[in-house]
Amino acid sequence: MSHIDARDVPADETSRLRLADGGLDYRVIAGEEIDEFLRASWRGFLDGEPTDAEIAEERALFDAQRRAIAVFDDTALQPLPVATEASWVSSLTVPGGEMPMWAISDVTVAATHRRRGIARAMLEGELRAAADAGLAVAGLTATEATIYGRYGFAPAAPAAEVSVDARRAGWGAADPRARVLFVEREQLAADLHDLHERTRLSRPGDVAGWERRWRQKAGLTEGTEKPREIRGVRAVDEEGALVGAMVFRLKEGKTYDSHLLEIGHLIAATPDAHAALWRFAITYDLVATVRADLQPTDDALPWLVADRRGVALRPHDHGWLRILDVPAALAARSLTGAFGVRLRVTDPLGLADGSWSVMQIGGQGVQIAPLEDSERVEVTLDVGALSAAFLGGVSLETLAAAGRVTGDAEKIAALSGALRAHRPPQLSLWY
Numbered sequence: 001m002s003h004i005d006a007r008d009v010p011a012d013e014t015s016r017l018r019l020a021d022g023g024l025d026y027r028v029i030a031g032e033e034i035d036e037f038l039r040a041s042w043r044g045f046l047d048g049e050p051t052d053a054e055i056a057e058e059r060a061l062f063d064a065q066r067r068a069i070a071v072f073d074d075t076a077l078q079p080l081p082v083a084t085e086a087s088w089v090s091s092l093t094v095p096g097g098e099m100p101m102w103a104i105s106d107v108t109v110a111a112t113h114r115r116r117g118i119a120r121a122m123l124e125g126e127l128r129a130a131a132d133a134g135l136a137v138a139g140l141t142a143t144e145a146t147i148y149g150r151y152g153f154a155p156a157a158p159a160a161e162v163s164v165d166a167r168r169a170g171w172g173a174a175d176p177r178a179r180v181l182f183v184e185r186e187q188l189a190a191d192l193h194d195l196h197e198r199t200r201l202s203r204p205g206d207v208a209g210w211e212r213r214w215r216q217k218a219g220l221t222e223g224t225e226k227p228r229e230i231r232g233v234r235a236v237d238e239e240g241a242l243v244g245a246m247v248f249r250l251k252e253g254k255t256y257d258s259h260l261l262e263i264g265h266l267i268a269a270t271p272d273a274h275a276a277l278w279r280f281a282i283t284y285d286l287v288a289t290v291r292a293d294l295q296p297t298d299d300a301l302p303w304l305v306a307d308r309r310g311v312a313l314r315p316h317d318h319g320w321l322r323i324l325d326v327p328a329a330l331a332a333r334s335l336t337g338a339f340g341v342r343l344r345v346t347d348p349l350g351l352a353d354g355s356w357s358v359m360q361i362g363g364q365g366v367q368i369a370p371l372e373d374s375e376r377v378e379v380t381l382d383v384g385a386l387s388a389a390f391l392g393g394v395s396l397e398t399l400a401a402a403g404r405v406t407g408d409a410e411k412i413a414a415l416s417g418a419l420r421a422h423r424p425p426q427l428s429l430w431y
């Protein structure tokens with residue numbers, strides 16, 4: 001997809017100097033220093049001390065692909081950095097294809113060093129570094145919804161938490177043709193990987209997976225809590241081909257016949273496989289409740305059960321995006337229909353601001369050209385608003401109602417229509 005190796009991208013000089021002013025050393029690290037980085041990241045996310053085996057498994061990601069940024073304070077008594085941040089070039093599914101995305105993760109600042117601008121320096125530095133490296137968009141998943149908007153990120157690929165009162169919901173659709181079979185955990189990890197890569201291009205907002213993520217889901221990595229509780233099934237079609245997989249745990253409720261079936265991951269390559277896996281979960285004997293997160297916000301489940309009031313579906317923010325280069329980002333996705341808009345994007349960090357004429361006529365694809373000073377702007381929006389609407393997850397009319405988009409109502413509607421996507425975006429994993 002992209003030929004950029006994130007590990008070759010240098011630490012941003014502006015942020016390096018800003019942190020150096022406060023006596024802190026901000027740099028890209030590699031090799032054995034990654035071990036201390038990981039210990040600091042575990043601590044930053046309120047986890048216990050990682051084992052050597054956990055460190056070794058996680059470090060392999062950095063040896064292979066990920067770039068680690070760390071901030072050191074010479075006065076600290078431990079060799080751990082006081083702040084961490086990881087990044088790599090991933091692939092983001094967009095309407096009509098995929099594009100390289102600067103993925104950001106492991107953002108932590110030690111509790112001893114919080115609220116003195118270290119995270120701000122790291123985040124701003126990352127965005128400048130990614131833009132300088134030629135990336136048009138950055139992405140992340142967030143622990144808290146209030147952290148990243150100030151840097152121009154916005155929720156763009158939501159997901160839904162689903163809770164099913166299994167007995168009330170019942171099964172209300174035709175019997176799926178796919179069969180569901182239990183599998184060993186090694187097979188489960190391989191199935192998840194295979195299915196994710198086969199299907200992720202059908203979900204705008206989803207990103208490329210990696211082997212360790214699937215091994216974690218399947219309970220095969222060091223540090224997994226109660227891995228032996230993890231069960232897995234695959235769905236196969238009438239020819240026996242793999243069409244779906246599901247990871248789940250069963251937890252006893254107040255009584256032996258009110259178990260909770262907690263889905264760790266559910267992925268289907270066909271609607272029939274999706275139905276087969278859900279029916280398997282909902283009709284599991286002795287199970288009263290089924291729960292799953294990171295499901296599509298337009299999931300078919302309410303249409304598959306006998307009583308839709310047995311299904312509670314709560315959409316929430318999940319995948320956050322930050323456009324770094326407006327023309328490149330708009331050109332990377334397909335836009336719907338014929339339209340023409342003179343657009344201004346504002347960006348407090350100065351990375352993506354500018355004014356352009358954006359138009360699409362007939363089958364010629366989108367044409368984007370900078371506006372002359374004399375040309376009147378028709379629609380103005382901040383970079384976060386454009387990032388939120390980039391995959392069609394929210395309309396510009398909604399953002400206009402929130403004061404994030406201003407201009408001619410007809411032009412707002414025209415651009416909003418162009419950004420609309422055939423399928424609502426969804427991000428199916430954490431990164």
Ligand SMILES: CC(C)(COP(=O)(O)OP(=O)(O)OC[C@H]1O[C@@H](n2cnc3c(N)ncnc32)[C@H](O)[C@@H]1OP(=O)(O)O)[C@@H](O)C(=O)NCCC(=O)NCCS
Nearest residue numbers: 044107108109114115116117118119120141142143146147
């Ligand atoms: C979130 C975290 C990285 C912030 O680090 P920090 O160095 O204290 O942040 P900064 O001092 O640079 O603050 C930058 C801005 O973010 C705000 N901010 C920082 N942490 C915040 C939080 N948890 N929630 C909301 N706002 C936050 C600050 O108020 C500040 O705002 P301003 O510059 O607009 O006035 C740090 O608290 C942390 O490690 N938390 C635990 C791990 C975590 O949740 N990481 C995020 C992973 S997605």
